[in-house]
Amino acid sequence: MKSSAITCNNGSFFNVFDEGMSLVCDEDLQALAIAVIQTEMKAVAKLADRIDRQFVQACHLLLDCKGRVVVTGMGKSGHIAGKIAATLASTGTPAFFVHPGEASHGDLGMITRQDVVLALSNSGETEEILTILPIIKRLGVPLIAMTGNAESALAKLASVHIDVAVEQEACPLGLAPTSSTTAALVMGDALAVSLLQSKGFTRDDFALSHPGGSLGKRLLLQVSDIMHRDAEVPMVDDSVLVSKALLEMTGKKMGMTAVVDEGRRVMGIFTDGDLRRMLEKNLDVHATRVATVMTRPCTVIASDILAAEAMQIMEAKKINALLVVDENRHLLGALNMHDLLRAGIV
Template structure:
């Protein structure tokens, strides 16, 4: 067994080799890369990504990245393709094939069918002179000087290079199409980004009897009882018509006490924050968070078009919902 320093040196050598492989890709962002992007942008169907073995695993990840960033795509196993799965490819599609050697038998077997369909073929290979490169509509060279595997056998640097080039294609398409954070969230509703971008105030606000509220004619002492009972650190203040006149928070209480005002003799209307910032139920929770941060406040009142109180939202609600 090698010593700890030997193990560390081996690991660092792998990282260095793969870094060099990725750095070498910069020179391959050329007219061929642009042509591949143009084919993908013009695709009226889906991008069919294929690869065998380790390249197949990379192809699956590239397909997933494309699909999640606005370019419909799916993976087809080349071995299964010649046994029926080729029926998944239509004339409206584009095929993206990965093979480091460019001579993968399973992919070459299905090339005639792809050509007969008239489907554009983009090839990512490490061999520009290979059959796959020659028969492709566009070839992107992802060759590496050496694999990180000291035996030169296990695909390591070559698969990393292919993956990075796939990411370069996906992100270039994303930017060119004007794909937005909202678009991304729509395809990731279960993720944290989806929560941040799709959750509305109506989904997480307090409502009904949970919301502390007092009339603008009451004393501060009455408002404090309401605040204490509802435990939101504030209370809404409404006028005689039921419209929101303001808000009274812990901060307002501190400022009042600094002025030595008597809570049993001061009306809430004299010390509340009013008019106050209000929001509507259809606002995105992420927008509400941005308002709280910009205004340096911890709570917002939710109102309807007539300024009638519908609910309340505070920073703790946003934290529980995973927005922050």
């Protein structure tokens, strides 16, 4: 295919191809992209009118499911079905995707009488899905259909039909699934979130299915998991001189030291900031007791709070370290911003 470059009035370029003579300037590319977004926005906005009795019945079927939700779809609908299954599974509704083509060659055995099937097909006439419907019906498994054609075979054979019809695809040829797949994806999210709320699914529940990555760490990791313990914790008696406290700070490399009484109860904290303020007053580190220049009262936390909460406390109070204590303020450990960084919380 031959092409030649032509300059638009604004100085941008487009190519003229021998086949089809496609003329596309930079402004045209922007206009086409905006048209796609606007078309899909309209399609999604109209879904609000489809949240009807059928949608509610679908929710009840899914809430009453004793097994798992089996989501299926072919082609682009299959990709959307896979995402819906993943969203359901991560929000408290056990689900998995089954390819309808593979289902008729053995994978149908993955479906049990305790399950619910959610089938996606824009036309409602997808052959691979219709082929497995008799077996689904024989098992007595509830079938939720999500189609763009309420008069289709799939819609009529389903226990519940959710209408996701769109007026037009965003593709200018009206061929590539665009608005229709977006509508199906949004309706799937609507189902998942409705179920999540109905089941009382919490942040902790969400964290249990997302243990990896920063999200899981923020929702699961506690202070006790990352704090310094025992000999790693900088600690001095409240009767010692600042010079000894400095040695403890230097040796433990946390930029501070806890100051405790004979019973290991936290009396205060001595930090780099306290040292600077002390030097500004020309106080002698070899003659000044740490108890007279430490920060008191100091901020302390419990070991069972989330590490993410510890980070919020540090940010709110503009401090870089925290002492960890029990209910009687006995020192258990310590952590600083570097610990949170290493743990992936920050």
